[in-house]
Amino acid sequence: MQSLMVLFTIVLTVVAYVLSRFLFVRYGNPLLNVVLLSAAFIIATLLVCDIPYEFYIPGHEIMTALLGPATVALAVPLYKNKHLLKEYSLPIIAGICVGSLVSVVSVMLIAQFGGLAIEIVISIAPKSVTIPFAVEIVQIAGGDPALAAAFVVATGTFGAVLGPSLLTWFKINDSVARGLALGTVSHGQGTGMALMEGEEQGSMAGVAMALAGVFTSVIAPLLIPLLLNR
Numbered sequence: 001m002q003s004l005m006v007l008f009t010i011v012l013t014v015v016a017y018v019l020s021r022f023l024f025v026r027y028g029n030p031l032l033n034v035v036l037l038s039a040a041f042i043i044a045t046l047l048v049c050d051i052p053y054e055f056y057i058p059g060h061e062i063m064t065a066l067l068g069p070a071t072v073a074l075a076v077p078l079y080k081n082k083h084l085l086k087e088y089s090l091p092i093i094a095g096i097c098v099g100s101l102v103s104v105v106s107v108m109l110i111a112q113f114g115g116l117a118i119e120i121v122i123s124i125a126p127k128s129v130t131i132p133f134a135v136e137i138v139q140i141a142g143g144d145p146a147l148a149a150a151f152v153v154a155t156g157t158f159g160a161v162l163g164p165s166l167l168t169w170f171k172i173n174d175s176v177a178r179g180l181a182l183g184t185v186s187h188g189q190g191t192g193m194a195l196m197e198g199e200e201q202g203s204m205a206g207v208a209m210a211l212a213g214v215f216t217s218v219i220a221p222l223l224i225p226l227l228l229n230r
Contacts (some may be wrong), residue, residue, distance in 0.1 A: 009059030016041040025194075033161040034196075035189050048139045074191065074206035081203040088176055092207065095177075099184040100212045103128040104220055108227045118228065124148035126220050130187045133213040136153040141224045152187070157184025161195040179204025 020037035046056060078085075085092065104125050111121040122143030126134040131149050138148040161184050172178060175198060182190035183205030191209050195202030 005055050006059045008061065009056045010063060012045055013038070013059070021186060030161050030165045033157065034192070036157055036161060071188075074202070077195070077199040078205040078206055081200050084176055084200065084204065085207070092176070092180060092204070093211070094108075095180050096184050096208050096211045097215055099181070099208075100128065100216045101219065101223075103185065104216060104223055105227065108224070119144055120147065121189060121228065122224055124151045125224055126216055127151040128159075128185050129216045130186060130209065130214040133217050137217060137220045140221045156186045156189035160189040163190055164193060164197065174205050175200035180204075180208045185207030187212070 016038040017034065020032070020041065023037065024032045024034055042056075045051075046053065080105045107127060108121055108125050111124050116124075118141075122141045123138050123145075124147075125143070126137040126148060129137075129152070131152050133154045134148040137143075137147040138145055143191070159182065163186055164178070167173075167178050167181060172181070178197065179194045179201035180200070182194040184190075186193070187209050191202065191205040194205035
């Protein structure tokens with residue numbers, strides 16, 4: 001019974017992804033974001049079928065384990081476009097560092113201005129890096145790892161939904177710039193969206209996601225106490 005449920009949840013997730021991707025490619029509407037639409041489809045199915053979330057967890061764990069190979073696979077488009085790294089190495093590094101710095105400082109200042117609790121301010125600081133980085137950062141700084149994970153997912157979703165449209169609206173059409181922006185701000189989900197635009201965008205987003213995670217891990221534990229005046 002359990003093995004059948006695991007198989008069902010995996011098939012459900014794959015079907016949700018394929019359907020969502022088809023709709024996004026067909027209509028190109030940013031609101032038809034693959035992650036957002038897939039999650040909605042899965043949640044709706046579980047509710048309609050009266051399946052507790054606990055039954056989804058074993059299949060979820062198997063699929064989560066595949067994130068490692070999927071992340072390594074980002075090296076393929078990067079290798080194909082390695083000439084871009086050589087040509088724009090300094091602008092790439094500078095852009096990622098500045099973008100990561102602005103991301104941490106701006107969101108903390110906005111959260112403090114809004115009167116949010118210190119724990120929330122700390123937890124939202126690393127919102128633009130992947131969950132493993134964010135959790136470690138907030139644990140060092142004294143935040144809530146669960147909150148940090150939630151902020152990371154929300155940031156990735158909103159960035160993937162609105163990011164491409166905003167870049168187009170501001171007439172940023174260069175493939176390198178678009179990839180770096182999506183990867184720096186929206187980590188994995190932004191990288192996935194960049195890959196759907198093209199290999200150059202996807203390869204640059206992969207670089208940005210990795211370097212932004214490392215850079216933020218270094219500066220955030222130093223910036224957070226400073227911005228909190230502690």
